[in-house]
Amino acid sequence: MADDDRLGTVVRVLDEFLDRLDARDQVAVVTFTDDATLALGHTSDLGRVRDVLAGLRPQGSTNTGAGVVLGHETAAAGHRPGDHSSVVVLADGMANEGVTDPHRILEELDRIDGPARVVTHTVGIGREVYNDALLSTLANVSGGTYAYVERSAQADRLFDRDLPLLWPVAHDVKTQVSFDPGAVRSWRLIGYESRALAAEDFRDDAVSGAYLGAGHAVTALYELDLAVEGGGADGDLGTVALRWADPDTGEVTEREVALPASLATEDATSPTFDDAAAMAALVEALRGSPHALVNLEQVAQRTDGGLADLVEAARSAFQGATPQRRAYVEP
Numbered sequence: 001m002a003d004d005d006r007l008g009t010v011v012r013v014l015d016e017f018l019d020r021l022d023a024r025d026q027v028a029v030v031t032f033t034d035d036a037t038l039a040l041g042h043t044s045d046l047g048r049v050r051d052v053l054a055g056l057r058p059q060g061s062t063n064t065g066a067g068v069v070l071g072h073e074t075a076a077a078g079h080r081p082g083d084h085s086s087v088v089v090l091a092d093g094m095a096n097e098g099v100t101d102p103h104r105i106l107e108e109l110d111r112i113d114g115p116a117r118v119v120t121h122t123v124g125i126g127r128e129v130y131n132d133a134l135l136s137t138l139a140n141v142s143g144g145t146y147a148y149v150e151r152s153a154q155a156d157r158l159f160d161r162d163l164p165l166l167w168p169v170a171h172d173v174k175t176q177v178s179f180d181p182g183a184v185r186s187w188r189l190i191g192y193e194s195r196a197l198a199a200e201d202f203r204d205d206a207v208s209g210a211y212l213g214a215g216h217a218v219t220a221l222y223e224l225d226l227a228v229e230g231g232g233a234d235g236d237l238g239t240v241a242l243r244w245a246d247p248d249t250g251e252v253t254e255r256e257v258a259l260p261a262s263l264a265t266e267d268a269t270s271p272t273f274d275d276a277a278a279m280a281a282l283v284e285a286l287r288g289s290p291h292a293l294v295n296l297e298q299v300a301q302r303t304d305g306g307l308a309d310l311v312e313a314a315r316s317a318f319q320g321a322t323p324q325r326r327a328y329v330e331p
Contacts, residue, residue, distance in 0.1 A: 006126045007058045010090045028074045032067030033059035042078035065099035069108045075118045089122045102137035124148045143208040170244035172209035176202045179238035185227040190280050231261030
């Protein structure tokens with residue numbers, strides 16, 4: 001945490017977070033170096049919380065696992081009826097003490113008894129998060145969210161868009177997309193591997209889904225090979241089913257909506273969708289995916305220039321790549 005003023009970024013990000021709380025909220029602070037320490041128990045006195053944060057100093061070791069476990073124990077013990085309890089882990093990902101395997105950490109969390117579910121949200125801090133697999137896995141399995149912050153100026157974006165944990169609207173959110181074989185010959189889900197569920201787990205409420213907060217949006221991209229234009233016999237491409245639990249009552253609701261064939265037309269796309277599709281194409285090119293349909297130059301041409309700097313940075317980063325790898329990223 002000493003590099004690049006990462007601890008300073010953590011403090012400034014948390015200061016932004018505290019500004020969004022009110023007298024009903026409680027906060028506890030857990031720090032972790034070679035072990036985890038409860039620096040401050042649950043309190044609504046945000047001045048005390050800020051004093052503790054101001055006194056933090058970087059140490060040499062990082063036992064993320066111990067910090068996550070103590071955080072969950074603290075959240076479970078301090079839960080009050082009507083609370084939405086969360087653990088927010090801010091770390092640079094460099095876990096070098098204790099248990100570093102996210103699945104073993106999750107096994108520890110399963111043994112913590114509490115009156116309510118505690119969701120883990122994780123935030124990677126710094127220019128390079130060396131073990132973001134640990135942070136993202138902890139969030140994904142618990143149904144929480146994972147975000148990344150390079151500098152404190154991004155704190156507004158973090159809590160407004162990427163990590164809207166203050167106003168949960170649904171827990172265990174699951175989606176299941178079913179395509180009509182008469183309309184779609186074949187399809188491919190681009191990315192999203194960390195959130196994939198087996199089809200039989202969709203209605204298994206023992207299998208956790210995702211957390212959804214107010215203002216939170218998730219984009220899933222599908223590549224379709226259409227069998228016919230205009231959809232199947234009913235004019236649709238298929239259906240998408242949504243299933244979620246009310247964060248207050250736990251009541252489970254399921255809805256199903258049709259996917260009209262008009263969604264597959266070029267006119268149906270928005271600038272936001274175009275940017276998301278261009279970013280996905282960029283990632284596939286960088287990964288050397290055999291499914292990559294475009295190279296970096298074509299990615300840049302597909303956008304309004306918003307990705308131009310990122311594409312150029314990617315091109316520079318791959319200058320030393322092997323010829324086989326570079327074949328996917330050169331014009």
